[in-house]
Amino acid sequence: MSVQPQSVLIDGVPAASLPATDRGLQYGDGLFETIAVLAGRARLWPWHLRRLGEGCARLGLAAPEASQLAAEVAALTAGEARAVVKLIVTRGDARARGYGVSGSERTRRVLLRYPWAQPGAGARVRLARLRLGENPALAGLKHLNRLEQVLARREHTGSEYDESLLFSSSGALISGTMTNVFLVRAGRLVTPRLDRCGVAGVMRAALMAMAHADGTDIEQGLLTEADLESCEEMFLTNALTGIRPVTELAGRALPAGPLTQRLQRSLSEVLDGRRELQHG
Amino acid sequence: MSVQPQSVLIDGVPAASLPATDRGLQYGDGLFETIAVLAGRARLWPWHLRRLGEGCARLGLAAPEASQLAAEVAALTAGEARAVVKLIVTRGDARARGYGVSGSERTRRVLLRYPWAQPGAGARVRLARLRLGENPALAGLKHLNRLEQVLARREHTGSEYDESLLFSSSGALISGTMTNVFLVRAGRLVTPRLDRCGVAGVMRAALMAMAHADGTDIEQGLLTEADLESCEEMFLTNALTGIRPVTELAGRALPAGPLTQRLQRSLSEVLDGRRELQHG
Numbered sequence: 141m142s143v144q145p146q147s148v149l150i151d152g153v154p155a156a157s158l159p160a161t162d163r164g165l166q167y168g169d170g171l172f173e174t175i176a177v178l179a180g181r182a183r184l185w186p187w188h189l190r191r192l193g194e195g196c197a198r199l200g201l202a203a204p205e206a207s208q209l210a211a212e213v214a215a216l217t218a219g220e221a222r223a224v225v226k227l228i229v230t231r232g233d234a235r236a237r238g239y240g241v242s243g244s245e246r247t248r249r250v251l252l253r254y255p256w257a258q259p260g261a262g263a264r265v266r267l268a269r270l271r272l273g274e275n276p277a278l279a280g281l282k283h284l285n286r287l288e289q290v291l292a293r294r295e296h297t298g299s300e301y302d303e304s305l306l307f308s309s310s311g312a313l314i315s316g317t318m319t320n321v322f323l324v325r326a327g328r329l330v331t332p333r334l335d336r337c338g339v340a341g342v343m344r345a346a347l348m349a350m351a352h353a354d355g356t357d358i359e360q361g362l363l364t365e366a367d368l369e370s371c372e373e374m375f376l377t378n379a380l381t382g383i384r385p386v387t388e389l390a391g392r393a394l395p396a397g398p399l400t401q402r403l404q405r406s407l408s409e410v411l412d413g414r415r416e417l418q419h420g
Numbered sequence: 421m422s423v424q425p426q427s428v429l430i431d432g433v434p435a436a437s438l439p440a441t442d443r444g445l446q447y448g449d450g451l452f453e454t455i456a457v458l459a460g461r462a463r464l465w466p467w468h469l470r471r472l473g474e475g476c477a478r479l480g481l482a483a484p485e486a487s488q489l490a491a492e493v494a495a496l497t498a499g500e501a502r503a504v505v506k507l508i509v510t511r512g513d514a515r516a517r518g519y520g521v522s523g524s525e526r527t528r529r530v531l532l533r534y535p536w537a538q539p540g541a542g543a544r545v546r547l548a549r550l551r552l553g554e555n556p557a558l559a560g561l562k563h564l565n566r567l568e569q570v571l572a573r574r575e576h577t578g579s580e581y582d583e584s585l586l587f588s589s590s591g592a593l594i595s596g597t598m599t600n601v602f603l604v605r606a607g608r609l610v611t612p613r614l615d616r617c618g619v620a621g622v623m624r625a626a627l628m629a630m631a632h633a634d635g636t637d638i639e640q641g642l643l644t645e646a647d648l649e650s651c652e653e654m655f656l657t658n659a660l661t662g663i664r665p666v667t668e669l670a671g672r673a674l675p676a677g678p679l680t681q682r683l684q685r686s687l688s689e690v691l692d693g694r695r696e697l698q699h700g
Contacts, residue, residue, distance in 0.1 A: 144515075146438050157437040157447070160428050160530050165438070165508065167566035168448035174517075199567070200574055226517065228445070235424075237454075237506065237534045239566065239573040239597055250440050254517045261471055273553025273617070274589050277571055285565035286447035287479070293519040294480055309554050317519055336552070402587065 144251035145226075149212050153247070154235075162248060163355035164230030167239065168284035168287070170248075171195040175225045176256075176380050182225070183411060185210070187342035192229065201231045202247045212251055224380060228284070233353035256395040260302060262396060263376055264386030265316070267365070268292040268304040272314055272337045282359050289317045302384075303376060308337050310369065313363040320344040320385070320390045322337045322358065324399050325367055329358040341376040347375060349411055373397035382411055425532040429492050432529070438686045442528060444510030448564035449520065450528075452568055453622075454670075455505045456536075456660050457497040462505070463691060464659060465486050467488070467622035472509065475687040481511045482527045492531055502536035504660060508564070540582060541666030542676060543656055545596070547645070548572040548584040555662045560620040585648070585655060593643040599656035599664070600624040602638065604679050605647055609638040609640045623657040627683065629697050630690055653677035663689055 150158055163169035173192055176183040189206050196203035209227070217223045228250040234240040270292040273285065278285070292304050303316040313332050315321055320341040322331045334340050348358050368374075374386040374394055383404045385396035409415040430438055443449035448556055453472055456463040469486050476483035489507070497503045508530040515522040550572040558565070572584050583596040593612050600621040602611045609631070614620050628638050648654075654666040654674055663684045665676035689695040 146442060150440060155440075157439050159437050160430060160435075160532060161425060162445065165442065165445045165510075165530075165564070166452075167570050168564055169567060169570050172446075199571070224517065228440075230445075235664065237504065237537075239569045241570070241574055250445075252440060257517075270557050273555035273558070275551065275553035275568065278553070279551050284445070284448055285567045287449060287558060287563055287565045288555065289519045290443075290447050290449050290521070291479070294521055313614055334520060345445075385560075 144245065145254055147162050147253045149216055149251040150248065152208070152212055158248065158250065159233055161233045162230055162247070163232060163234050163280060163286055164228060164248070167232055168286075168304045169199070169227060170201070170230030170284045171282055172284060173227045173282065175213065175227060177213060177220065177223045177225055180214070180217065182213050184346055187346055188379070191340065191345070193225075195283065196229065197271070198281060199231070199283070200241070201229070201245070204229060204247055204249050209249065212249065214250050216253045219314065220253070224254040224256055226252045226254065228252075229367070230284070231375065246326065252347075257380070257384050257391055259381035259384055263302040263384050264300065264388040265303050265305055265386050265390070266296060266301045267390050268295055268306050268317070270295065270306065271309045272306050274308050274310060274336040276336055279337050280334050282339045307365070311364055312336070313365070314338040316357045316376055319378045319381070322375050322377065323363070323367065323371040324373035324397060326370050327372070329356065329399065330332055330361045330363060331358055331365050333360045343380055343382060345378050346410060346417060347377060347407060348384070350406060351403065354406060354416065375400045383407055425534055427496055427533045429496050429531040430474040431490055432488070436560040438528065438530065439513055441513045442510055442511060443514050443525065444508060444528070444564055446514055447564075449479070450481070450508060450510030450564045451479065451562055452509070452564060453507045453562065454659050455493065455507060457493060457500065457503045457505055459501060460494070460497065462490070462493050464622045464626055467626055468659070469624055471562065471620065471625070472507075475563065476527075477508065478526045479511070479563070480521070481509070481525070484509060484527055484529050490530065492529065496531050496533045500533070503593050504534040504536055506532045506534065507534075510564070515517065535600055537660070539661035539664060543582040543664050544580065544668040545583050545585055545666050545670065546576060546581045547659065547670050548575055548586050548597070550575065550586065550587050551589045554588050554590060557617055560614050572597050582660065586646060587645070592616070593645070593647065594615060596656055599632050599658045599661070602655050603643070603647065603651040604653035604677060605651050607638065607652070609679065610641045610643060611638055613640045621658055623659050626690060626697060627657055627663070627687060630686060631683065633697065634686065653680045655680045663687055
């Protein structure tokens with residue numbers, strides 16, 4: 141299925157292309173956000189902004205202005221009932237050959253609008269063979285160096301699986317290729333720590349804040365393959381799908397269990413805008 | 421210092437920009453080569469081609485045709501006595517949102533010509549604080565996911581250092597940010613193994629082939645910080661600089677020793693085209 145962007149804004153201007161000297165292309169020197177825009181509202185917008193700001197700070201690049209970004213997302217999605225916006229932020233044009241940063245780079249904003257894709261129901265999940273390298277300097281960031289995810293995604297073709305679970309080189313469960321993962325183990329919710337690799341998703345953060353506000357803490361822990369064999373429930377999250385129950389895990393059928401369903405109901409209030417969450 | 425490309429060819433056509441949907445930008449899904457072109461001759465061309473071909477095979481993308489690449493390098497550098505060509509190869513335009521590969525992607529070639537920069541003499545080298553993540557699936561490839569190098573390069577500003585040495589997360593010396601590293605330890609030449617991370621440079625490969633042909637084998641070994649403290653000589657290589665002696669290593673003065681100088685003399689015959697090397 142070919143899904144091309146329907147509209148692109150680069151630094152606020154309709155455009156289809158960007159300079160070949162952009163450091164995003166040259167080095168993957170940048171970050172991205174994938175945003176659900178529903179009825180004119182960029183869902184979890186404060187969470188996206190906060191993660192982007194933290195990422196820019198860690199990479200040492202100037203963060204785009206929030207009001208400018210919001211205006212550009214609005215302009216790009218005007219009149220659309222539902223859309224996906226991919227926002228790419230790069231360190232802009234390389235001022236010279238080589239990795240060095242001159243300090244005079246100007247952050248570039250690339251916004252691409254894609255049609256909304258209704259997420260499927262239960263996810264069928266496999267275990268990826270590829271292991272993620274561990275680097276605390278990049279852990280948590282939604283940066284543009286995503287070859288590991290590309291290679292893991294290439295391990296399966298066709299539609300027999302919806303997602304691949306990734307382990308780190310030291311054997312810790314980290315995430316799916318495009319999702320964060322939560323499981324119920326001995327009645328308790330656990331999600332992998334992301335201090336050595338992985339992307340700290342905005343839906344993950346919002347869900348954890350919601351659960352905390354409701355008195356249900358979610359542990360960030362070290363999980364291994366053995367935890368998958370013994371878990372009672374599992375679900376995936378990302379900014380577009382919210383909570384997606386795992387109904388098949390490496391060949392084993394799993395129920396969309398009671399804890400997963402309760403969190404889905406509570407989260408829908410947040411995602412529909414019926415409930416405000418503190419994101420501080 | 422701002423050094424902009426003097427000329428750019430994209431898929432053989434003079435152009436300055438490429439689509440925002442290119443997977444090189446979106447995911448760093450591609451490879452690059454940095455090529456010295458001297459008097460119309462692309463130095464170590466067979467080595468560049470071989471590494472590029474191996475990288476394409478490992479990433480599962482269609483390699484550009486060698487004769488087409490050679491013609492484009494020649495066209496881009498026609499009339500230039502000395503130039504640097506950066507060749508970027510990406511998986512081309514994303515056919516959909518997400519990491520998945522449809523199989524119908526068309527590899528894109530981006531060639532940028534930069535002015536020749538005369539390499540300096542002795543290199544002053546520091547140790548980077550950033551550790552490289554280890555991933556055998558990507559080890560050795562000159563791929564576009566280079567945020568680790570960007571961050572390591574950002575650890576120092578100004579011109580007091582020429583290069584930073586990088587260690588892996590498990591403490592193995594790997595390389596510089598833009599060079600491979602060789603050292604003389606107890607009279608023997610050693611260079612780090614690159615089976616868990618690092619870029620397998622073409623100059624490194626050519627040098628090892630030359631040394632082997634001359635009866636001087638270079639060990640690929642596990643090196644740690646202790647080896648730096650005890651080494652007698654050290655030098656850096658990359659495709660542009662050839663052999664560059666390290667004259668200052670983390671504050672310690674080092675001589676451009678006899679083994680380094682002998683290899684420099686021998687290698688100059690290869691780089692000048694006075695001697696042909698088997699690259700098989």
